[in-house]
Amino acid sequence: MNRSARADSVYITPSAHYTGYVWYRHRLAEPAFATGFGRFAHGVLAPVAWVARVGFGLDVEHFLLQRHLLIDARLTEAVEQGGVRQVVEIACGLSPRGRRFRVRYPDLHYVEADLPPMAARKRLLLHGEGWLDSRHQVRSVDILAERGPHSLEALFAGLDPQYPVVVITEGLVNYFERPLIEDFWTRLATQLAEFPRATYLTELYPDLREHPHYRQLRWAVEFIGRLTRGSYPLHYRSHEEIREAFGRCGFHRTRVLDPSRESPGLGLRPSKVPTLVRVIEASVGAGLR
Template sequence: MVKEQASRWLSAARISPTALYTGQVWQANGRSIPELQSIPASALHMALAPSMFVSRSFGGPTLEDFLLARHDLIDHHLTEMIESKKITQVIEIAAGLSPRGSRFVERYGDRITYIETDLPGMVAQKKKLLAQRLRVCPNHHVKVVDAFADHGAHSLNGLVGLLDPSKGLAIITEGLLNYFDRDSVLDLWARISKTLSKFKQGAYLSDIHLQAQNADPLAQAFVAGLGIFVRGKVHLHFETAGHLQLAMESLGLACQVHRPSDFADQIPACAGKGADFCRVLFAQPASAVK
């Protein structure tokens, strides 16, 4: 039932508004690539600009605050792992219009293998947009994957069968977890934990919204507004970072939970007013950190 619900919820109709808006935030702030420009995304970004301006004018948060903070902090951790040669393979689940794969392949060339995954509609669109890049970068792939499937070519298990277990693997989910209920998230984490355990080194990077940092009236209003924007409930699965860590430990993952503002000196985007509305988690197989 969990997998059926997750697959049903992960639909273009549900995710597309945030995929478009987030894609344009990356474009407008120099994080993206020209091929991923979109007229609908630009129009949606412009439509929300007045409300973002009002919030910022009164010292409040904006969607861009935590979208940029989480993106840059995930990039920061991934860069460190690649530079240290711990990770040479990356899978980004539900990548949408994320430019991360293109940017990292541009930077590291054949030192890494980068696989972006999504459902068939988004994959077809992105393959078309990135056709020229994919032709000249054999280590950059865009593939169909249902992260909640147990078996088959389009499952996470089927995908990693194409990778080298003697090398390190990082799995990324950005802007995904809070669309799903707790059982669906735990199901996904269990699958990720099992996958990473097959590799010489493994790491999982994601953002997540917790109850504790979204408890004040302003934050609650913000989360409610976000729910309207994505046309569905925004799930806050865990009260604190400690509760999240215990849940991941039960699945064999040792997890650090990072507050973006703690990285403000290193990453300018992490100094935004609303940067701490989310947390960025960095997890590894527990056996690897003992």
């Protein structure tokens, strides 16, 4: 893996602080998840978010909530109807999902994982609140590592291969060019094939140029890239391209979900502007039912 490709992995952390504060603002996270940097970043970006909302009808926080709550809904179904008892959230950042689901389902084995510096910070946060135990853990992982202690293989070694698993990544995919992220998906599918049923939940921003506010959304996406000091490429021109890509990477079944159509069921008001984000549910084996 070349040095520039590996350096891409450090760009995710600033946005993790921002989204962590957004979850707290919307009562999805406890105060411990709201960092000073996250509060500062949210304040600095508030005027930009206001212009986007008033001028273009683009509510950035609403889009974030759409993806977050839809992933939550699919995970809830996996636990309550699919018998899932182990979850791995990669690139967990300051996501409060692990805490929320462990409170709701005490028997759930929830593993949060991120790059070593972010994992150390998350571990300290959860440990300081007394939330870590044998069923709620934080591990270090580098999705670009093909072997070694931070590889996917090492991460999944601690799970029970006799039971179904759900893997989640949120706020990760579009920080990487397609070859890198598809390589990750291929290695992930290989690991998931060891389980009787496995489902991967993620979000991505496709390059849907027919979107009525495509230019404005592109501007917003490029702004996010500058904010996090990296590029933010859009992937795939259609839902069919997305399904084909996951199929090539080793997933047997892929659903592309539009959060705009799910907003009422998520407890959100309908969006004035169709969202560009899509939630992907890709399975190896039987997957979610």
